Every structure is written in structure tokens, then in C-alpha cells.
Amino acid sequence: MKIQISDNIIRHYLKNVYFINGHSYAGKSTMVRMLAQRFDMVHCGENYHDVFPRSKLSRWKQPGLCYFDTMSGWREWLNMTPEEHWTWTNQVSKECVEIEILELIRLAASGKKVIVDTNIPPDVLREISSYNRVAIMICDPPDVCATRFFDREDPDKKFIMEQIRLCPDPEATLQNFNSWALYHPPLEVDWAQTGFFTYTRSDFENDTREEMLSALAGHFGLEEQ
Incomplete structure (x- = not known):
């Protein structure tokens, strides 16, 4: 028998989890960190599925997550076509959902509110959460990360x-890498039309963090508590 957990049960256990998803470079990681600090929430940054032991992954059940263990080298990954890269990231996203939901249930068991920079797609969030627990952050223009990805210095980007x-x-490899952000697949998520609360970041020159924080805290109802 294949194990399935009903969405209403998951929603109950995630009632104190607040999700932020959306475009790259929209400020998701920064907002998750600031909200956690300001409102004493459990901070759950991006790629939190990495807590799951890699040795327990299955190359047959989680081929996307196991890709870095099976590829010939980083050159292979960097030379994926935009379509190949999207197919891989989409596969990884699907594989991560189970791990991320279980990890969030574990974190929420402490009783504290959890704020998460998530990759769980909107269609799944509609099943396991609610409007006032989800925020979508988008960029205008949406492809800004293609030119600004390496503006932020962190170990992964370095x-x-x-x-x-x-x-x-x-030079050609960098051009190919940047083209990934410009690729628009046939089944692309329309982040502006998810039905969830949406915050658009269009000012990339000035410090708008407090403005963004206030909007998100207001939506989540954190300032009232």
C-alpha cells in the first residue's frame, strides 16, 4: 500500500508555518531572515531539504536530488541547455516537496511559528496551507536575476x-548559465496569478527592506500579535 497523507491533516500540522515563495532575487531569503529575527520565529532558509541525509536518498526515487552524485563533473551541469536545466530543477522541486513538508512538521512541533523560504509550488501550497500563511514575492522585471545573480556574494555563488x-x-559558459533565468517553459508558473498575496519588488537600487518587511508582516498578521 502506498502511503498518502490527506491535505487537511498536513494543513493542521503546518498551521504555524508561514511560506514565502516566488522569483529569484525578489528578497525572499532576506525577508525570511528579518521576519524570524523581528518576530522570534524559527528561521528556515532555502534548500532546507538538505537536512535529509544524502546517503538515504534513492537514485531511482530521487534522481534529481542525486544528480550531483551521478554527473560527470560541474562542466556537465553548467552546460545544460535552458530546457534541460528547467526539466532538472522541476524534477528536484517535486522530489523536495515530501522532504520539506516533513521537515516543516518537525520544526513546527516546537510550538513556535516557522517562517520558510520555500520551493514548494503554489498548487501544493493551496492544498497544505492557507491564504494568510503564504506570500509570493516577484520581481519587476521578472528576469532581473539573469543580470544580477552574481551581485550577491555567498559561498554557493562564489x-x-x-x-x-x-x-x-x-564566457560562453556564463552566457549559457544566465540564459537559464531567461527560459520560459510551456508550463511555467505565473507567479503574479497564483491567487496568493503578492509583493512586487521593482526598486533594486534603494534599501526597501523595511517597507517589504512591513507589508509581509501585515499580511501574515504578525504585527497584531
Whole structure:
């Protein structure tokens, strides 16, 4: 018998979990961190599925998550076509849902509110959460990350750039990498039309963090508590 858990049961256990999803470079990670600090919430940053032991993953059940263990090298990954990259990331997203839901249930068991930078797609969030527990952050223009991805210095981005520079043609590899953000697949999520509360970031020159924080806290009802 295949185990399935009804959405109403999951929703109950996630009643104190607040989700932020949306475009890259929209400020999701920053807002999750600031909300956690300001309102004493459990901070759950992106890629929180990494807490699951890699040794317990199955190459047959989680081929996307196991890709980095099976690829020939970083050059292979960096030279994926935009379509191939989207197919892989979409597969990873689907595989992560189970892990991320269980991890959030574990974190929420403490009784504290949890704020999460999530990759759980909107159609799943509609099943396991509610309007006032989900916020979507988008960019205007939406493809800004194609030109600003490496503006932010963090270990992952630094590592990727190092691998790009090791390729035979770094310039072409970087161009291909940036093209991933510009690819629009046939079944792309329309982040502006999810039905959830949406905050649009269009000012990338000035510090608008407090404005963004206030809007999200108001939507989540955190300032009233």
C-alpha cells in the first residue's frame, strides 16, 4: 500500500508555518531572515531539504536530488541547455516537496511559528496551507536575476563562478548559465496569478527592506500579535 497523507491533516500540522515563495532575487531569503529575527520565529532558509541525509536518498526515487552524485563533473551541469536545466530543477522541486513538508512538521512541533523560504509550488501550497500563511514575492522585471545573480556574494555563488572560470570557454559558459533565468517553459508558473498575496519588488537600487518587511508582516498578521 502506498502511503498518502490527506491535505487537511498536513494543513493542521503546518498551521504555524508561514511560506514565502516566488522569483529569484525578489528578497525572499532576506525577508525570511528579518521576519524570524523581528518576530522570534524559527528561521528556515532555502534548500532546507538538505537536512535529509544524502546517503538515504534513492537514485531511482530521487534522481534529481542525486544528480550531483551521478554527473560527470560541474562542466556537465553548467552546460545544460535552458530546457534541460528547467526539466532538472522541476524534477528536484517535486522530489523536495515530501522532504520539506516533513521537515516543516518537525520544526513546527516546537510550538513556535516557522517562517520558510520555500520551493514548494503554489498548487501544493493551496492544498497544505492557507491564504494568510503564504506570500509570493516577484520581481519587476521578472528576469532581473539573469543580470544580477552574481551581485550577491555567498559561498554557493562564489563556487559556481569558480567552476565557470575552469571551463574551456568561461564566457560562453556564463552566457549559457544566465540564459537559464531567461527560459520560459510551456508550463511555467505565473507567479503574479497564483491567487496568493503578492509583493512586487521593482526598486533594486534603494534599501526597501523595511517597507517589504512591513507589508509581509501585515499580511501574515504578525504585527497584531
